[in-house]
Amino acid sequence: MSKENVLLSVENVGKQFEGNRVLKNINFSLEKGKILGLVGENGAGKSTLMKIIFGMNEIADTGGYEGEIYLDGEKINFKSPLDALNAGIGMVHQEFSLIPGFTAYENILLNMEKTKPSIISKIFGKKFETLDRQEMKKIAKDAIDTLGVQLDENALVSEMPVGHKQFIEIAREIDREKVKLLILDEPTAVLTESEAEILLKAMRKLADSGISIIFISHRLREIIEVCDTIVVLRDGVVVVEKPAEGLNVRQIAQWMVGRDVAGRKAVQVRDVDISESNKDVILDVEHLWVDMPGETVKDVSFSVKRGEIFGIGGLAGQGKLGISNGILGLFPAGGKVLLNGKELPLNSTFNALKGGIAFVSEDRRGVGLLLDESIDWNIAFNAMQVQNRFIKKKLGGLIKWRDDKAMKECADKYVNALQIKCTSTKQHARQLSGGNQQKVCLAKAFAMEPSLLLVSEPTRGIDVGAKALVLDSLRRHNNENDTTIIMVSSELEELRSICDRIAIVSEGKIAGILSPDADTAEFGLLMSGLSNLNEEGEEQ
């Protein structure tokens, strides 16, 4: 490795949070125009390492870090992300940081607005120049085109499907003038395979133009496909730094976990009669429409047998996420939903939950978690409010007292079962790594012991090892408690590995329902359907 070609080098970096060491003696370097894949289990310290490089305040607030980082041969220690931006580092965070009420182009050009002089600005200075919106739109459009996606730069971000938001985030970073290093923390987690493909292509293009990229993903196939080198973190230590050439998924997974991951015994899959003749239907959905911005459902009908695992797939923005959100009453909905043969009043979350439905939202930080409360609250809250569990009655039931001890016991159980990495169940959800936050969301749903479980993107941001764990625990609940599961996911492979039937949603309607063994091409056909991202964009 020639020294002058190195853009970033990280030397002996370490970090601890209140005595909890998460990074130890990290060393690696990155050349100009190269893509580095950073992999590791949930909680290995990937996001923390990136936050250190990007100068996030969270790091300084928790006592700073050890070691040195050099960018272009110069030692850096940013006081804030703004310094990092000025030095040419762009970062797309694991969680979105867009302003919902702004349009796509406004978000892309946030803090870099193009202005033109006006009379007022001539008198009062540059701060008072008016925005040159035409110019801004043009620049934004260029950035979006570089990525190779089709989306409308005038659309409001709040009304976009998550997948598109992700592209906006990235467009914003590459648009900065002198960006040299781009950090992408799990950018593909919310994308379907085909959308991820577009992103990977764009990354290659950017790298060829001389920008270096650090890419974090739990989809190891993507890492192998696009990266030049890979760095594996395990428990806060770099265990492998190697060219990506010739590596395979299994090998990387083994490095991540520290043992061989293949050969796990899968939980027994049971047979559910999914033919027409089985009349034991738990959920019947007729002509459902849901007004969820960015994920509109127009007219959806399907029925789910008791004990079945029913998958729902489709591209971002087509409405697959709207279905579960609509049934749960989180967005205005209409049509008819029968639960156990009885009509379920729509637009009433409490009734849905009371009826035995539990829901894992795709938006874990927005809807799924109480970030500033402890893990046990997060897990037990729904069961307490809806089912009156974890409650001690005082004064003959007049006072419903919170049973903190029972809550903790319940949380401990799930922390063990799902291997949630935390210091204790009293730790605040905000301090967990992304994948572990996701597990808390799942635990919350499991704790309700539902008869029907709606999960949106259950394995989003979860590492390879834990993914099997999560899917297994879904299967086990299905098996042992006879829980019917409706699983919405952008990962087709995942759906196929666990579902009895898979519905593909396109343009707010069900394009077709397939068996998991159906040909990949068939799924592809249904997904693309008559629509593509472009038409979708115009319709909105």
Place this chain on the structure above:
Amino acid sequence: MNRVKEGIRNFGWPRIIIGLFLLALFIAGPFFGVATDMSLNDVIVRFGMNSVLVLSMVPMIQSGCGLNFGIPVGLVAGLFGAVMSLEFRLTGTAGILVAFAIAIIVGAILGLAYGLLLNKVKGDEMIIATYVGYSIVFFMNLLWVALPFKNPSSVQGFKGQGLRVTISVQDYWFHQISDILAIKITNNFVIPIGMILFFALMSFLVWAFFKTKTGTAITAVGSNPDYARAAGINVDKMRVISVVLSTVLAAIGMIVYQQSFGFIQMFSAPLAFIFPSVAAILLGGASVNKASILNVVIGTLLFQGILTMTPSVINSAISIDVSEIIRIIVSNGMIVYALTRKAR
């Protein structure tokens, strides 16, 4: 070493600096002829008078309605309860109990309306609350003049109608709470045990409330309303409950204040309580959406400590009255500090 550092960080520099400053004032006091027992007496009495008012901030903060700049809504209910009790010419325990009862009922009704209004302006609660606080004071000013109050101790002597600006409760229920179990340490230093106990009782009730199912739901609403909604919680209802609670507590706090002070201050007086109450809870370490009883205790002690000690010590030291300036710097400074620090 790490433990010490962490302790300091948790406690927060602003509190440490102000605490040290307060300590310095106590040490310096005697050198300028300020009696320590008198100072202690003042600080503790003021703590008792204001602590329930500061406590009244907690429910609204916890539910995500923010700092209650509309505390006058509760205060006027307290005023109303007090003057009504005087109107019935009730004295002693009966007098103060009736004052409480009326204040609580009126506070609950006003709080309900106030809460419904705040639900309409989510995101701008604090601005709207400020307007509401001022508006209700001016509206009540009309009523104080217009309502047919009769008790000669309340009405303006020369006109025979309309309430006075300050009404003495000396002959009615002066020190009804303060004097319960009061311990006399020196001539200048009497600990108003009753008032402290009363605050402890109120704190216990608030603490207990937040341990119930409803209290837990309210905390979740303040933490993340979308999460609460997805758990089937009626977010608006929880917010209204918290506003009613805050308003009722403010009404109760007003009466505690009056019985200790000896006067009911009418008309624009409630406005003077807004910033000190808000500043005290922030000084105690609360943020815009998280507050605890401990925040109330620490904040009220420090804030009232500074308010009582600076005038007496500094005035005797430099013979210029700077008490008002200090009060404004401390209270407004704290509010600005807390609001600019991002809510976490």
